[in-house]
Amino acid sequence: MRVVAVISPKGGVGKTTVTANLAVSLQRLGGKVTVVDLDPQNALRLHFGMAHDDPLGIASENLPNNQWQYALMESRYGVDFLPYGIVNERQRDRFEQAIKANPDWLLMHLNSLGLGETDVVLIDTPPGPGIYLQQVLRIANIGIVILKPDAASYSTVPAIESLIAHYTKDRRDFLGHCYVLNQMDASKQLNRDVFGMLRAQLGSRFVPSAIHRDEAVSEALACQSPVSYYAQYSSATHDVQYLSNWIQQNFGLVD
Ligand SMILES: Nc1ncnc2c1ncn2[C@@H]1O[C@H](COP(=O)(O)OP(=O)(O)OP(=O)(O)O)[C@@H](O)[C@H]1O
Numbered sequence: 359m360r361v362v363a364v365i366s367p368k369g370g371v372g373k374t375t376v377t378a379n380l381a382v383s384l385q386r387l388g389g390k391v392t393v394v395d396l397d398p399q400n401a402l403r404l405h406f407g408m409a410h411d412d413p414l415g416i417a418s419e420n421l422p423n424n425q426w427q428y429a430l431m432e433s434r435y436g437v438d439f440l441p442y443g444i445v446n447e448r449q450r451d452r453f454e455q456a457i458k459a460n461p462d463w464l465l466m467h468l469n470s471l472g473l474g475e476t477d478v479v480l481i482d483t484p485p486g487p488g489i490y491l492q493q494v495l496r497i498a499n500i501g502i503v504i505l506k507p508d509a510a511s512y513s514t515v516p517a518i519e520s521l522i523a524h525y526t527k528d529r530r531d532f533l534g535h536c537y538v539l540n541q542m543d544a545s546k547q548l549n550r551d552v553f554g555m556l557r558a559q560l561g562s563r564f565v566p567s568a569i570h571r572d573e574a575v576s577e578a579l580a581c582q583s584p585v586s587y588y589a590q591y592s593s594a595t596h597d598v599q600y601l602s603n604w605i606q607q608n609f610g611l612v613d
């Protein structure tokens with residue numbers, strides 16, 4: 359099992375969008391890919407066509423023996439996904455208490471899925487630090503940081519670097535992390551400037567081609583479909599393909 363953490367210091371940058379679409383693209387390269395939603399917003403499932411009112415997910419209290427395999431959904435896009443689930447505040451609180459009590463909570467549940475050694479697990483997280491991010495960074499083999507091309511995202515890089523270093527520094531199974539710029543609008547000077555500054559600052563950790571801001575992304579979500587199915591020839595589809603190839607070349611993720 360190869361665990362990929364999709365993280366960001368700020369909200370609304372496109373973690374969930376990139377997780378869902380990258381999963382579909384990586385799966386096309388030949389691997390088995392499972393995505394896990396570790397964000398109480400429970401939005402990842404919407405990219406895969408799950409019904410809005412279906413409450414099933416990993417936080418559900420009625421999973422037999424608390425086994426994640428009962429929340430595992432097969433999408434029609436070849437990617438399996440584990441939704442967070444619809445829970446009330448009290449249930450979420452109990453769920454989070456259980457996570458806090460067990461540093462190996464995530465690893466234990468992922469191991470229970472019986473995935474193969476080379477299967478890929480992509481994990482979507484809430485923005486910023488917190489218990490979900492801690493669990494993911496403790497076991498991730500690869501980190502993908504999503505940023506937007508604005509000054510706020512740029513200024514968060516040192517904090518995210520030290521957070522990643524904190525959880526991964528002595529881990530030989532951590533292959534590395536990279537930064538992806540999402541919602542790039544090349545017609546805007548500020549976007550181009552931030553792109554150039556990040557490339558200069560991050561060097562080989564910066565994925566050298568951004569994912570462009572593209573209406574097809576939000577339209578695809580409205581149709582509950584990955585963008586590559588909704589708009590095969592869109593710039594976002596092309597950009598996500600580039601990203602999956604780049605990750606494959608740099609980390610050898612998919613066998
Ligand atoms: N490349 C893109 N082009 C156009 N719209 C995009 C793009 N990427 C993301 N979006 C839109 O931006 C919004 C935020 O995206 P998303 O929910 O994936 O961000 P997030 O980082 O997961 O947010 P949160 O921190 O709340 O979990 C959504 O409406 C999504 O459709």
Ligand SMILES: [Mg+2]
Nearest residue numbers: 373374397401
């Ligand atoms: Mg999200």
